[in-house]
Amino acid sequence: MENTILDFTSNNNILPEGTIPKRSNGVLIEAGLEKYTGKWDKGTAAHLLKRATFGPKIDDIIEFTEMSLESAVDNILTFDEPLELPLNYNDGNDPYAKIGDTWVGLPSGPNTFNPRINSFAARWFGNIVGAGNNVGEKMTLFWHNHFVTQMLTVRDENYTFDYYKTLRENALGNFQTLTEKMTTNAAMLRYLNGNENVVGRPNENFARELMELFTVGKGPLIGPGNYTNYTEDDVLAAAKVLTGWRALRDTTESKYYSQLHDKTNKIFSSAFGNRVISNKEDEEYKELISMILDQEETALFICRKIYRWFVYYEIDEQTENNVIKPMADIFRQNNYEVKPVLKALFSSAHFYDNWNIGCVIKSPLDFVASIYRNLEMKFPRDYVGQYSAWLSLGFQYVAIQEMILGEPPSVSGWPAMYLAPGYHRFWVTSVSAPYRAVLADYVAGVPVIEGRGFSISFDAFELAKKTSNPVDAPTLIKDLAEFLLPVKLTDNQLEYLRLNLIPEGYEDYHWAAVWSAYELDPDNEENTNIVNTLLRTFIRACLNIAEYHLV
Numbered sequence: 001m002e003n004t005i006l007d008f009t010s011n012n013n014i015l016p017e018g019t020i021p022k023r024s025n026g027v028l029i030e031a032g033l034e035k036y037t038g039k040w041d042k043g044t045a046a047h048l049l050k051r052a053t054f055g056p057k058i059d060d061i062i063e064f065t066e067m068s069l070e071s072a073v074d075n076i077l078t079f080d081e082p083l084e085l086p087l088n089y090n091d092g093n094d095p096y097a098k099i100g101d102t103w104v105g106l107p108s109g110p111n112t113f114n115p116r117i118n119s120f121a122a123r124w125f126g127n128i129v130g131a132g133n134n135v136g137e138k139m140t141l142f143w144h145n146h147f148v149t150q151m152l153t154v155r156d157e158n159y160t161f162d163y164y165k166t167l168r169e170n171a172l173g174n175f176q177t178l179t180e181k182m183t184t185n186a187a188m189l190r191y192l193n194g195n196e197n198v199v200g201r202p203n204e205n206f207a208r209e210l211m212e213l214f215t216v217g218k219g220p221l222i223g224p225g226n227y228t229n230y231t232e233d234d235v236l237a238a239a240k241v242l243t244g245w246r247a248l249r250d251t252t253e254s255k256y257y258s259q260l261h262d263k264t265n266k267i268f269s270s271a272f273g274n275r276v277i278s279n280k281e282d283e284e285y286k287e288l289i290s291m292i293l294d295q296e297e298t299a300l301f302i303c304r305k306i307y308r309w310f311v312y313y314e315i316d317e318q319t320e321n322n323v324i325k326p327m328a329d330i331f332r333q334n335n336y337e338v339k340p341v342l343k344a345l346f347s348s349a350h351f352y353d354n355w356n357i358g359c360v361i362k363s364p365l366d367f368v369a370s371i372y373r374n375l376e377m378k379f380p381r382d383y384v385g386q387y388s389a390w391l392s393l394g395f396q397y398v399a400i401q402e403m404i405l406g407e408p409p410s411v412s413g414w415p416a417m418y419l420a421p422g423y424h425r426f427w428v429t430s431v432s433a434p435y436r437a438v439l440a441d442y443v444a445g446v447p448v449i450e451g452r453g454f455s456i457s458f459d460a461f462e463l464a465k466k467t468s469n470p471v472d473a474p475t476l477i478k479d480l481a482e483f484l485l486p487v488k489l490t491d492n493q494l495e496y497l498r499l500n501l502i503p504e505g506y507e508d509y510h511w512a513a514v515w516s517a518y519e520l521d522p523d524n525e526e527n528t529n530i531v532n533t534l535l536r537t538f539i540r541a542c543l544n545i546a547e548y549h550l551v
Helices: 042-052 058-065 069-076 113-129 136-146 157-169 175-183 186-191 205-214 232-241 281-293 296-310 317-333 338-346 364-374 383-399 423-427 433-445 460-465 473-484 491-501 508-520 525-544
Strands: 245-247 254-256 449-451 454-456
Touching: 042 058, 042 069, 042 473, 069 338, 113 136, 113 157, 113 364, 113 383, 136 157, 136 296, 157 175, 157 186, 175 205, 175 281, 186 245, 205 232, 205 281, 232 281, 281 296, 296 317, 296 338, 317 338, 364 383, 364 433, 383 449, 383 454, 433 525, 460 473, 460 525, 473 491, 473 508, 473 525, 491 525, 508 525
Parallel strands: none
Antiparallel strands: 245 254, 449 454
């Protein structure tokens, strides 16, 4: 089957006519990075939580609504959740890690890679679906999409876990520090051929990506080998600076070898003020990174990527001037600390502008994780069941929708985040779209989802009870629609949802009767089944409506 991006103006796909994200019309947003002073309510709190996390619970939105904007943003930026080590949960043949123990830091055996990397992938999804109300996991994924490595190319589970751990520990930290750590990270050295970069035979792979993708970015081509922000000669000079580093075997450490390092002076172009970097042995790469970060374009380049990750893909001249440039100024003024930039963005009038709400298509990971988190799916408590569920219903179900955690398709990351003009439209293709509908139907329609060694479920009754008045059908419909969907629905859409809760021929008072009967006697199996079926049918309709695919 040919994989094509679906035509969003067609009536025959997952996002029918009328639900195309609103900002695609090229509207200009006047609001900038100035602080938001509008009303702080459930809608704005939900927008912050849906963009900064992988999906809130109803209680989370209520909690954040009761905070001030300042407190809500401070909570979003507080990331102190401990990192749990992945476990060997099913490989009885691992010669070093017993079942139930972690394999992290242990030697690899001839057949340990596949089960261990599955364990890592499952644990990563578990971290995402179980995360608190903070931006930590979303920023970890951001940096993974930025400092890309591919776990199947690296092919070392300890390298890959250490790489992930480094991203997560520095997710809200200092960009310069993270860039330095990535430069000598064992997984990165192997992935972008740093191991092969030696005096006399410089390998330009990492140096090129460091400039083009990781820091300053490629500007317009203004001459042979001159990309405005750097030149081909700069790439070669940078490669020489980076010579001498090696990823060690049977450890996650890297080591500098002086005899493999180019000790000549490295001369850079006028893009860097004709800077000369002389031999500084194992500290030399830090001077290179400092030189690149001294360029104003570096902060602008990173802030554009942050903006596309959390707000919208289109950056017009007005957004560049009113949002990106002020973000970059904050970034540089704070010595490349990430938190101040995110705080300004999440507190800004631009972020809460109506045009920026419900205008982005969820990634496959966002879609899957948000269903589980919104509905408060109960995953197994035992580690075997947990890992089995996280792997099959999490990592693997996201992967078949063409988004593989740990394995972006190229060093540039996922095309939805950089490739014009499609951008986020790449998330919904003729291959991936049907899997979204299947998951929505399956989760809402099956009371208990069972797999090999696990079962998961959610409680539709508890979800309804968290609304303001579940006995009243219009209130229940309104509350759940506002919770699950990012934008206000039309009267026709609300009527469609109503007919999934109250079938044609019945009235609102019929719902009130069956709900009241359930509350009076929840042990009455016949009535309980009726209420459960109606609630699940309604929830399935919400998950399948086009707006649920937006955030």
